[in-house]
Amino acid sequence: DVKVTQSSRYLVKRTGEKVFLECVQDMDHENMFWYRQDPGLGLRLIYFSYDVKMKEKGDIPEGYSVSREKKERFSLILESASTNQTSMYLCASSAPRGYQPQHFGDGTRLSIL
Amino acid sequence: AQTVTQSQPEMSVQEAETVTLSCTYDTSENNYYLFWYKQPPSRQMILVIRQEAYKQQNATENRFSVNFQKAAKSFSLKISDSQLGDTAMYFCAFASQGGSEKLVFGKGMKLTVNP
Numbered sequence: 001d002v003k004v005t006q007s008s009r010y011l012v013k014r015t016g017e018k019v020f021l022e023c024v025q026d027m028d029h030e031n032m033f034w035y036r037q038d039p040g041l042g043l044r045l046i047y048f049s050y051d052v053k054m055k056e057k058g059d060i061p062e063g064y065s066v067s068r069e070k071k072e073r074f075s076l077i078l079e080s081a082s083t084n085q086t087s088m089y090l091c092a093s094s095a096p097r098g099y100q101p102q103h104f105g106d107g108t109r110l111s112i113l
Numbered sequence: 114a115q116t117v118t119q120s121q122p123e124m125s126v127q128e129a130e131t132v133t134l135s136c137t138y139d140t141s142e143n144n145y146y147l148f149w150y151k152q153p154p155s156r157q158m159i160l161v162i163r164q165e166a167y168k169q170q171n172a173t174e175n176r177f178s179v180n181f182q183k184a185a186k187s188f189s190l191k192i193s194d195s196q197l198g199d200t201a202m203y204f205c206a207f208a209s210q211g212g213s214e215k216l217v218f219g220k221g222m223k224l225t226v227n228p
Contacts, residue, residue: 033216040122042204042218043204048215058215090158099146101163106156
């Protein structure tokens with residue numbers, strides 16, 4: 001089975017801090033994704049990566065950056081955390097081709113105080 | 114840009130009954146993929162079923178089946194013999210055939226199965 005592991009299930013940080021969310025997958029997938037999930041808004045794509053060191057902006061990239069130095073790891077960075085970034089963050093990975101399903105991690109519930 | 118609409122934010126059903134979740138989408142493409150994902154409370158999002166637009170036959174996975182109406186751009190999910198474990202958020206999603214493998218998600222629908 002595909003395993004997508006997010007480093008923290010719950011995280012509390014302060015406004016202005018630099019926050020790192022880590023995601024690791026064990027299936028050698030080329031594609032990795034970061035989503036934000038908010039009630040009533042569904043999942044919104046923040047960034048995705050289709051190869052090492054490659055990244056593309058999603059629908060809501062403002063205030064976030066990403067890093068993919070190794071194929072299995074995709075990090076989401078909040079450069080200067082703000083209270084409106086309090087949310088559930090989901091990481092996913094998939095093999096190439098659009099019909100391949102995405103496999104999700106358990107999510108990180110991030111609170112910015 | 115593609116959009117996915119789930120018009121019912123919440124539904125409830127009795128155990129063993131059948132329920133249908135609706136989803137419509139908007140695209141100018143002819144070939145694409147559609148998915149239903151399930152997110153149980155405090156648990157991981159998982160794939161329920163997928164449909165390739167070029168296939169006319171509706172996909173089926175055990176108690177889950179879809180009604181894919183390409184001309185109407187409709188992709189509903191039918192759950193037969195509902196079980197308590199079907200209680201979850203359900204998300205409809207769209208993926209283009211070509212280009213990047215991004216998914217466009219609907220806003221989700223909360224399904225509660227009552228005993």
